[in-house]
Amino acid sequence: MGHLDHAALGWLTPALSYVMACIGAALGLRCTVRALATTGRSRRNWLVTAASAIGTGIWTMHFVAMLGFGVAGTDIRYDVPLTLLSLLVAMVVVCAGVFAVGYGRDRGRALIVGGLTTGIGVASMHYLGMAAVRLHGDVTYDPLLVGLSVLIAVVAATAALWAALNIKSPVAVTIASLIMGAAVSSMHYTGMFAVGVRVTPSAEVLPGATAMQFIFPLAVGLGSYLFLTSAFVALSPTAGERAASASAQRPVQGAAP
Template sequence: MGHLDHAALGWLTPALSYAMACTGAALGLRCTVRALAATGRARRNWLLTAASAIGTGIWTMHFVAMLGFRVHGTDIRYDVPLTLTSLLVAMIVVCAGVFAVGYGRDRGRALLLGGLTTGLGVASMHYLGMAAVRLHGDVSYDPTRVGLSVLIAVAAATAALWAALHISSPLAVTFASLIMGAAVSSMHYTGMFAVSVRVTPSGEALPGATAMQFVFPLAVGLGSYLFLTAAFVALSPTAGEREASASAQRPVGSTAG
């Protein structure tokens, strides 16, 4: 069996990937809170931003963590189309989950449906990302650990959506996103510990791109997107602030119609 190393670069990749997961979650929760206070097109746009933030955060977390993944005795390459598909899956399912909560009439049912959809989506993103790995040998999975990682993903997603519905203070959002980041990271590493590789050494060149050629630049790009969106969200006025500035600009004595 090939010896697997999940943190070949030391604590850097787990710490950085956890930070990415937390940033995506915090931004997603903040946008969902804003969406629930808005209506019409504004609500839809906030929900789309929330979904893209959570999806990006989860995907970036996975692949930043994968930068530290090594298998002794073989190089690792990534199938580019499959890796991009995993990003698309993350975006689409998180979007479905967030919209289920944002527009659901019955909060409880919307939460269960959204949590299940998003959790299964996060898990499928993880295993699609793993399926994109090319190496000399055979990869197998421990079904119990795979099942456990899917359960963690569903629980984490449901908890995050519940937080988005019930939490609005910035401190509580920060706390919830730290827990969400920990849940996403534990789902990732549970999924990774389900992996075993039987290496068959070979001199043949592997198909696909190396992590540094492809995964790293993409993760940096998505990380920058998260950072810029966070700045935009932080600076845009809330509904309450808009209301206050509108009333401050009204001439004294006139009543709002």
């Protein structure tokens, strides 16, 4: 079996990927809280923003972590269409889970459906991303660890959606997102420890793009999207603040001659 390195660049990739997962989670929870405070088109827009933030955060976390993945005796390339498909899957399933919670009549059932959908979606995104890996040799999986990683993903997703429904204060959102980031990271590394590679040395050129050619620019782009969206959400007034500023302006206008 080939020797697998999960942190070829040292602590940089695990730490950075954890930060990305936390930012995505924090932004997603914040947007969901905002969504539940509104109705109509505004609710839908906040939920879409929440889903895209969580999906982007999880995907960026996965592939930033993958930048540190190396196998002794073979180069690694990534299949571009499959990698992009994994991003799409992350977005769509998280969207389905968030909408199940945002529009669910029965909170308990919405949580279970949303958590299952999102968790299985996150796991699918992870293994689709792994299926995009091209190397000289055969990749095998430990079914027990794969099952455990899917279970962690479902539990993490359910807990995150529960937090989105029940947590309002910024401090609690921060703590919840740190826990969610840790859960997503542990799901990723559990999934990675399930991988075994039997290397078949070869001089053939592998198809696909290198991590630096393709994944690094994409991760930087999506990371920038997360930071900019975070800034926008942090600076836009909440429904309560808007109502307060409207009522504060009313007496002033009435006092004018």
